[in-house]
Amino acid sequence: MHLPGTSPVHRTPAEVKIVCAVVAVFAVVATPREMLWPFACYAAGLLALWRFAAIPPRWIAPRLLIEAPFVVLAVLLPFSAGAPRTTLLGISLSTAGLWAAWGIIVKGTLGLGVSLTVAATTDVRELPAALGRLRVPGLIVTIVVLMLRYLDVIADEAARMRIARLSRGDDPRTIRRIAATARGIGSLFLRSYERGERVHLAMLSRGYTGAFTDATATPATRRQWASGLTVATVAVAICFTARVLP
Structure with missing residues (x-):
């Protein structure tokens, strides 16, 4: 954007x-x-x-x-x-x-x-420090920033899953394949949740304390x-x- x-x-x-x-x-x-x-x-x-x-x-x-x-x-x-x-x-x-x-x-x-x-x-990189200076609660800042940063990642994952379905001869646009589409959405949710867990563990290992800071701002x-x-x-x-x- x-x-x-x-x-x-x-x-x-x-x-x-x-x-x-x-x-x-x-x-x-x-x-x-x-x-x-x-x-x-x-x-x-x-x-x-x-x-x-x-x-x-x-x-x-x-x-x-x-x-x-x-x-x-x-x-x-x-x-x-x-x-x-x-x-x-x-x-x-x-x-x-x-x-x-x-x-x-x-x-x-x-x-x-x-x-x-x-x-x-x-720039999305300016948002954490800006929201912090506006006294927005740290949890809300974390949710907003991670959502903005990983929205493209999730979209790319959904695109790869769609390409995989098409390469196997499946057509997700037909009504009879709605059950497969629902399973794909559930799989995408699980993958996103697991990715979020890995990202959170990586953040903790790098000293994350619950708030985004920007020393240069x-x-x-x-x-x-x-x-x-x-x-x-x-x-x-x-x-x-x-x-x-x-």
């Missing part, structure tokens, strides 16, 4: 970007969905941030597809919700369902865009906090203005 670069956003300490992203997402969620102009401001600011950080749209676009299930749910809401109803293109749709669908799509897309921005500009300065939280401050200001306006 990391997109190497030299922009000021890339150089901003990871803990500043994490706090900024959380505050911005909360501001987006708290914005009344019936007001359209705040979301236009959020989208314009996000596009400007991508340009400033040199994140190309072709990198962002395919990763936005992860929200496709939520979009499908949102599309069904105008048909399933109750009265009052309105007619759009000759189709009777629920007004409340339309607003709910709009809120899910726009807030989900903006929140995902903020998350992708942090992922693109933050330095905490963010006040100036970095002030400049890094500018985006979050603007988002909070837009949300506040949208809520107090009639």
Whole structure:
């Protein structure tokens, strides 16, 4: 997910970007969905941030597809919700369902865009120290870091198992092979669990004490906090203005 670069956003300490992203997402969620102009401001600011950080749209676009299930749910809401109803293109749709669908799509897309921005500009190796400086419990930091580091390993293991099945003449796409697919998932879980045990023993033998440390990382300065939280401050200001306006 990391997109190497030299922009000021890339150089901003990871803990500043994490706090900024959380505050911005909360501001987006708290914005009344019936007001359209705040979301236009959020989208314009996000596009400007991508340009400033040199994140190309072709990198962002395919990763936005992860929200496709939520979009499908949102599309069904105008048909399933109750009265009052309105007619759009000759189709009777629920007004409340339309607003709910709009809120899910726009807030989900903006929140995902903020998350992708942090992922693109933050190296995974910066996360342990950053989360530690934010006083996140050590167990949660360990789970998050190991999940990020070994997600590709598990994906590669699943790909090798799939190739092995295909080489033996099995077709995992057919319904009648669903039992074999379930056994393969169970085998992948056991392999991942055993690998985790071996990794944990290796960490203990190298002096792991339950917390990730990075002696080379330095905490963010006040100036970095002030400049890094500018985006979050603007988002909070837009949300506040949208809520107090009639």
